[in-house]
Amino acid sequence: MAPMTVAQMGAKIATGDRRALARAITLIESSRPDHRTQALDLLADVTGAGRQALRIGLSGTPGVGKSTFIESFGLMLTGQGLRVAVLAVDPSSARSGGSILGDKTRMERLSRDPLAFIRPSPSQTHLGGVARRTREAVSLCEAAGFDVILIETVGVGQSETLVAEMVDLFVLLMAPAGGDELQGVKRGIMEMADLILVNKADGDLRAAAMRTVADYAGALHLLRKRPYDPPKFPKALPVSAIEQAGMEAAWADMQALAQWRRDQGHFVRRRAEQARHWFETEVREGLLAQLTADPDLRAKMADLGAQVAEGRAAPTAAAAEVLSVLPKLS
Ligand code: GDP
Numbered sequence: 001m002a003p004m005t006v007a008q009m010g011a012k013i014a015t016g017d018r019r020a021l022a023r024a025i026t027l028i029e030s031s032r033p034d035h036r037t038q039a040l041d042l043l044a045d046v047t048g049a050g051r052q053a054l055r056i057g058l059s060g061t062p063g064v065g066k067s068t069f070i071e072s073f074g075l076m077l078t079g080q081g082l083r084v085a086v087l088a089v090d091p092s093s094a095r096s097g098g099s100i101l102g103d104k105t106r107m108e109r110l111s112r113d114p115l116a117f118i119r120p121s122p123s124q125t126h127l128g129g130v131a132r133r134t135r136e137a138v139s140l141c142e143a144a145g146f147d148v149i150l151i152e153t154v155g156v157g158q159s160e161t162l163v164a165e166m167v168d169l170f171v172l173l174m175a176p177a178g179g180d181e182l183q184g185v186k187r188g189i190m191e192m193a194d195l196i197l198v199n200k201a202d203g204d205l206r207a208a209a210m211r212t213v214a215d216y217a218g219a220l221h222l223l224r225k226r227p228y229d230p231p232k233f234p235k236a237l238p239v240s241a242i243e244q245a246g247m248e249a250a251w252a253d254m255q256a257l258a259q260w261r262r263d264q265g266h267f268v269r270r271r272a273e274q275a276r277h278w279f280e281t282e283v284r285e286g287l288l289a290q291l292t293a294d295p296d297l298r299a300k301m302a303d304l305g306a307q308v309a310e311g312r313a314a315p316t317a318a319a320a321e322v323l324s325v326l327p328k329l330s
Helices: 006-014 018-029 033-046 066-079 091-096 104-112 127-143 158-164 179-184 187-192 203-222 247-264 266-293 295-309 315-323
Strands: 054-060 084-089 116-118 148-154 169-174 195-198 235-238
Touching: 006 018, 006 033, 006 127, 018 033, 018 116, 018 127, 033 127, 054 066, 054 158, 054 247, 066 084, 066 104, 066 148, 066 247, 084 104, 084 127, 084 158, 104 116, 127 148, 127 158, 127 266, 148 158, 158 169, 158 187, 169 187, 169 247, 195 203, 195 247, 203 235, 235 247, 247 266, 266 295, 295 315
Parallel strands: 054 148, 054 169, 084 116, 084 148, 169 195, 195 235
Antiparallel strands: none
16 A cells, blocks of 8 residues: 555545545554554544534344345435445454444445445454544544444444444334333433334334334333423334335434434534543543553552452552552642
8 A cells, every 4th residue: 555644645535535534544443653643643634624424323233134224224315415434333343353333245235335435343452442443433434525424333232322422313223022022122222312213114024113113102202301302302213124115204304303403502512512521531541541551550450459359448549549650730
């Protein structure tokens, strides 16, 4: 690969060049210190370009139809001339090193569409690393002029919370179920959802899907009304990713919700809160990384951790002992 300066890369990304975007994401995924420096320069370069995409989080358990839905929904959007980026936050990649999400072979037609860009989840050692890379990739995709950014994640809890903190809308994809199965959805996840799409509303599963939609609509209705929701939201809708049915209706609701939040000022406020949250997370994690980079201190933390676990030391006092190595800033 011919070397490209950060400025050249930034300029190419601004023209919407997908290869430059892919290379830039590879750069931000690298943990090499010199790459990190370049990545930060690049991000500074593209920040504030004023381009804004609609960021949509999409979650659901394996097998519910996420990749089929993204293919179907994405093609509907590109059919309208919109540019769509698909990113993934895959908690399993942190453990296995492999990725089950955002895999191009799972979205074959969309991956060939010139208006689409698909990037699988990176294999990182921890979810925090995947989250950082995804946030940074979102900024790059916005700079590249994408209209919609879909962030796919798998429904297991922690990764959903991370994704919810980087998107404008959160969509939960569910399968048709019996009434008793509905209980299995964690309340916290329901509370995050702006839209619940019950997939596979086709063929033999259609009747069950319609009942499930009614069950979720009832459950959502019981949740406390959120200040950033217009009437009738959060909502449950039936879709069939395979038959490409319900895609327009789902998109119309997403747009209506986003527009309402823009008009009410919630959209901008939420993004500001999210940016602040990620800034504070970076400071906290950066501090911890600096502390644990020192082998002596790392050993000391392990020792104090064991003492705390055994009840021989108090957590606050042990933490104060670790933090005492920091220079006093005032
Ligand atoms: P993911 O693991 O959530 O990404 O799920 P996939 O998109 O790989 O789909 C899992 C299975 O469900 C596949 O066999 C799909 O063909 C099937 N599937 C996905 N969407 C639909 C749908 O709308 N209707 C029906 N009947 N099956 C679907």
